[in-house]
Amino acid sequence: MPELPEVETVRLGLEPYLSGQCVKRAQINRYDLRGGIPKDTASLLNGRRVLSTERRGKYMFWHLDNHRSVIYHLGMSGRVRIYDSISAYKEEPHDHVILDFKAGHRVVVNDPRRFGMFYTVLTENIDKQGPFLKMGPEPLGNGFHDSYLADTLKNKKTPIKTALLDQRVVSGLGNIYVCEALFAIGVHPTRLCCDLNIEEISRLVEAVRDVLTKAIAAGGSTLRDYKKADGGMGYFQHHFHVYGREGDDCDVQGCDGKIMRMVQSGRSTFYCPKCQV
DNA sequence: CCGCGGGCCTGCGCGC
């Protein structure tokens, strides 16, 4: 469940092994990730230098020196491992992409469930490209503020939980951080967007920023599939108030509620029925 | 145009 903080943590971990580094040889072991890895991907990577890395929503970009960029999405189970030398490499099931760099290190993209995406596009075309065309603002950037969110939500009749998962509303949020942000402001996940008042929207903006900032600082959340690029764990899962805590007592002092789970649009929502109204 | 639900995919944990 890599969401923005996990993707950002992976990107930061990869940065010293990618930026300024020259690809000696790229190897694709299987092409059937989500959407398919284009057949020319290895040849477009061979010999190229990575200029910089970037993240947008849950997507990562590796900008190359041939006017192309790798677009990588971790999907549900994407993981990247780094080896200081090829001889240190231990093959694991689902190692789909292997990049050897001239400096000697190896970067391996592994993805058991193959929900991830890995392809290159012309850098200048990224914005015109599928998911980025309608992508909402970065929640930690300047474009995500009270009046933007108020305008975006005012005519929506969907539950606020569902809207926050929509990458066109705001990019990078997933189930964990949406549940946590709504808990933080005491808003029930089934509340309709158009029924939130400006004060609640303002607190929501703050809460989204706050939970993401803290999660990035903790190195993301390690559950099931996700690990950092260095193989280490993130620690934010220890700060969850509601996510995955069905039946637990609510953390809030003086609240005797129990955390509940419900299904919205086919996904689990965790909330405290006493704190969230 | 918008919202909802199904499909994709594998690993894991639980219950019988």
Next chain:
DNA sequence: TGCGCGCAGGCCCGCG
């Protein structure tokens, strides 16, 4: 013990 089922969920697509 072993097997099968349900669940995890980001994103895309098709339907109403």
